[in-house]
Amino acid sequence: MSETILEVKNVTKTYPGVVALDNVSLEFRKGEVHALVGENGAGKSTIIKCIAGAIQADKGSILLEGQELVGKKLTENSSNGVEVVYQEFNLAPQLSVYENIFIGKPIRKGPGNAFVDKAAMIRETRELFTRLGMDIDPEARIDTLSVAYMQFVEIAKAISKKAKVLIMDEPTATLTNAEVEILMKNIRRMKAEGTTIIYVSHRMEEIFEITDRCSVLRDGKYIATVNTAETSREELIRYMVGRELVETFPSRDAEIGEVVLEVKGLYGNGVSNVNFELHKGEILGFGGLVGAGRTETAEMLFGAARVEKGDIILKGKKVTMHHPREAIRNGIALIPEDRKQHGLILDKSIMENMTLPVFKRLSTMQFLDKKKQIDLTNEQVEALRVKTPTIDQLAKNLSGGNQQKVVLGKWLIAESDIVIFDEPTRGIDVGAKQEIYKLMNQLVENGKAIIMISSEMPELLGMSDRLVVFSEKRQVGVLEKEELDQAVVLDMASGDK
Numbered sequence: 001m002s003e004t005i006l007e008v009k010n011v012t013k014t015y016p017g018v019v020a021l022d023n024v025s026l027e028f029r030k031g032e033v034h035a036l037v038g039e040n041g042a043g044k045s046t047i048i049k050c051i052a053g054a055i056q057a058d059k060g061s062i063l064l065e066g067q068e069l070v071g072k073k074l075t076e077n078s079s080n081g082v083e084v085v086y087q088e089f090n091l092a093p094q095l096s097v098y099e100n101i102f103i104g105k106p107i108r109k110g111p112g113n114a115f116v117d118k119a120a121m122i123r124e125t126r127e128l129f130t131r132l133g134m135d136i137d138p139e140a141r142i143d144t145l146s147v148a149y150m151q152f153v154e155i156a157k158a159i160s161k162k163a164k165v166l167i168m169d170e171p172t173a174t175l176t177n178a179e180v181e182i183l184m185k186n187i188r189r190m191k192a193e194g195t196t197i198i199y200v201s202h203r204m205e206e207i208f209e210i211t212d213r214c215s216v217l218r219d220g221k222y223i224a225t226v227n228t229a230e231t232s233r234e235e236l237i238r239y240m241v242g243r244e245l246v247e248t249f250p251s252r253d254a255e256i257g258e259v260v261l262e263v264k265g266l267y268g269n270g271v272s273n274v275n276f277e278l279h280k281g282e283i284l285g286f287g288g289l290v291g292a293g294r295t296e297t298a299e300m301l302f303g304a305a306r307v308e309k310g311d312i313i314l315k316g317k318k319v320t321m322h323h324p325r326e327a328i329r330n331g332i333a334l335i336p337e338d339r340k341q342h343g344l345i346l347d348k349s350i351m352e353n354m355t356l357p358v359f360k361r362l363s364t365m366q367f368l369d370k371k372k373q374i375d376l377t378n379e380q381v382e383a384l385r386v387k388t389p390t391i392d393q394l395a396k397n398l399s400g401g402n403q404q405k406v407v408l409g410k411w412l413i414a415e416s417d418i419v420i421f422d423e424p425t426r427g428i429d430v431g432a433k434q435e436i437y438k439l440m441n442q443l444v445e446n447g448k449a450i451i452m453i454s455s456e457m458p459e460l461l462g463m464s465d466r467l468v469v470f471s472e473k474r475q476v477g478v479l480e481k482e483e484l485d486q487a488v489v490l491d492m493a494s495g496d497k
Contacts, residue, residue, distance in 0.1 A: 005030040005196050006051070006165050011060030011070075013046050015397065017389030020046040021057070022220045028165065033187060033197045035207045035228065038217035038240050039431045041387045041399040044200050047217070048167050051198075052084045064165065081164030085154045085171055087400070088340060093143035098125040100142055101157050128156050133182045147174040148290055155183070159190070166190065167198040172206060173426050176290050176455075184210055202428060204233050216240055241431040249462035250434065252441035254281040256465060260449050261301075261418055266310035269296040272474045274310070278418065278451060281444045285464030286453040288493045292470035294453045295337060298420045301451075302334040303327040328357055333416035335407050337423045337453070339400075343407040346396035350388060351377040353395050353406050357414040380409035385435060401432040408439065419443060420451045425459065437463060457486050469493055 006028040013021040021043045028034050036044050049055040051062055053069060062069040064080055091100050098121045107124070109117040125138035134152050142150060151174050158166055168187075172180045187197055187210055199211055207214060208228060216223040216239040223239050257280035266274040271293040278284050286294040299305035301312065303321030312319055314330055321327045327334070336342040344353055354377045355362060362369045362376075377391045384405040388398065395406055404424070411419055421440070425433045440450055440463065454460050460467060467479045469492040476492050 003030045004028070005065055007061075007063040008047065008051070009061045009063070011047065011050060011057045011062065013050060013055070013057050017393075019220050021050070023060070024217070024220070024222045026215050026222065026225070028196050028198060029213075030196055031191055031194045032212045033191055033199055033210050035211040035214040036198055036200045036217070037202075037207065037214055037236060038223075039401070041219070041402060042217040042240070043220040044217055045169070045399065046220075048084060048169060048198070048200065051165075051167065052078075052082055054084075078161070081162075082167070083158040083161050083163035083165070084167040085151075085158050085169060087170040087173065089150050089154055091142045091150060091153060094141065096139050096141055097136060097145075097153055098122050098138040100153055101125050101128070101138075101160055103157075124160075125156075128160055132156060132159075132186055146291060148176065148179055151175060152179070155186075159186075163195060165196045165198065167200070169200045170202070171199075172201065172203065174290065180206070202430065202433075204236070204430070207236070208233070218242060237430050248458070250438050250441060252445060254441065254444040256281045257447070260315055262311075262313040263301070264311040264313070266297065266300060266307060266312070268308035268310075269300050269305035270473050271296045271300070271470075274468075274475045276468050276475070276478060278449050280447055280449050282465045283440060283444055283450045283452055283463055285460045285467040286451060286470065287457075287460050287464075287467050287489050288470035290455060291473075292493065293473040293475075294470050295422055296473070297470070298334060298422055298451065298453060301327070302332060302420065304334070328414065328416070331415075331417035332420070333411035333414060333418070334420045335404075335411065335422060335424060337426065339403050339407050344395045344403060347394060349392045349394055350381065350386065350398070350406055351391040354380055354391075354409045354413055357410060376413050377409075380412055383412075384409055384439070401428040404428060404436070405432075408436070416448070418449050418451070420453070422453045423455065424452060425454075425456070457489065460484075460489070461486060 004027050008024060008026040011021050011024045024043065024047060038044050050057045051069065057070055060070065064082060067080065069080065092103065102121045107117040107120045109115050122138045129136045132152065136149055136152065142153065151171065155171065171183060175183060190197060201207060211228045213225055214228055214231065214236060215225040216236065218240060259277045260280050261278040263274055263276050274297050288294050296305065300307050301321065303324045303326050312321065319330055340346060351373060355373050359368065362373050374391065381388065381391055386402050386405045388402065395403055398406065424436055428436065444450055452463060461484050464484065465481055467484055467489065468475060469477045469479065469489060471493050479488065
């Protein structure tokens with residue numbers, strides 16, 4: 001554990017108006033699991049990309065076993081033994097699983113290796129997943145897999161290259177508890193084989209379970225490295241945010257009022273017989289395992305998926321949502337699970353994204369009121385503490401947490417009455433989580449109603465006034481606040497009740 005395999009020395013990286021990394025130095029040891037933690041915008045993604053060769057540092061050096069990596073291309077760093085499993089997948093969706101595993105390095109056979117050995121690649125892919133403890137068909141197309149299975153394909157692809165340093169960026173964000181355990185088992189195996197794993201996660205329980213040391217970044221600067229066994233959650237958070245976070249789930253004083261949304265016998269989008277009520281001033285949780293039907297139900301409420309049967313009653317009036325435009329007109333907003341694909345136009349600015357739903361409201365005789373557009377955006381950027389040098393910054397250049405805030409700001413400007421949050425804090429640091437929880441409380445205290453889908457049990461139990469539980473694409477129960485209990489929810493979600 002004492003041998004240094006990777007060194008980051010005095011690395012600086014700047015973008016227009018932003019210092020992403022400010023003279024950062026880190027060292028990683030052979031055969032250790034080393035956490036890299038910090039708030040969104042702290043510089044974690046930037047340092048990962050510098051190590052991988054995806055971007056080049058402005059100054060400083062990165063040494064792998066004493067060999068300089070700065071200035072080399074992504075493929076060169078990969079061939080030297082650095083692999084990254086990014087939070088955003090890097091898979092070819094139209095190709096099969098085995099083709100993705102062996103992309104760029106197929107197994108060949110015959111005279112002069114003239115032929116691709118499909119059977120050998122399928123066999124080795126199947127053996128790889130057997131080692132991982134996953135039952136994934138090597139010949140399945142990527143675009144037919146669940147998000148969780150895509151994550152394991154990414155992990156398998158990196159493992160197949162026998163990396164010396166494997167960087168995992170939020171690897172459990174899409175995984176169930178059982179799948180997380182499989183991943184942890186494999187991390188321990190790779191560590192025992194001498195692989196160095198740089199583990200980026202906002203989930204504190206994982207950091208304390210699997211890592212040996214933790215390095216903290218804040219605002220692009222190196223703060224500290226600590227032995228995981230010798231620190232605490234409170235100390236890490238203090239390093240990360242520079243302040244104490246006392247309440248995990250802030251208290252709220254919202255008066256729960258009349259029913260604003262009633263769903264009766266809803267079928268469609270693969271989901272059966274959903275029935276619930278949502279009240280003004282309420283946070284209604286949707287609980288269940290990945291793929292249980294929570295997001296599918298939300299898509300029907302937002303008009304993004306067709307309702308086959310059943311009623312949606314909004315403020316006492318039956319409505320039909322054929323398209324998201326109709327949901328938006330009816331005051332329903334959806335903050336999607338995949339913010340990059342469904343929540344933002346990445347090549348547009350913060351201002352354009354935030355004001356997109358209200359362009360018509362901001363226009364008079366086909367002329368856009370630019371001043372009002374700027375004022376509305378600045379108001380939300382300030383209120384949500386979006387870290388950006390300017391509201392003209394492109395959404396794709398923001399950190400994950402700040403992108404999520406832009407999506408939130410969009411629907412706050414639209415003045416939606418019902419806001420559906422699908423995994424609102426996925427991939428977001430503890431400081432930003434507190435801000436989002438407080439924002440959700442503020443919304444319901446102002447008379448809005450929230451549906452919150454979350455795979456994090458503490459979040460569900462801590463933030464929900466009531467909880468609708470889903471299992472195997474159907475609703476299996478509704479729990480009142482006093483009935484919320486982790487064991488009960490897990491039993492219901494697993495189909496045991």
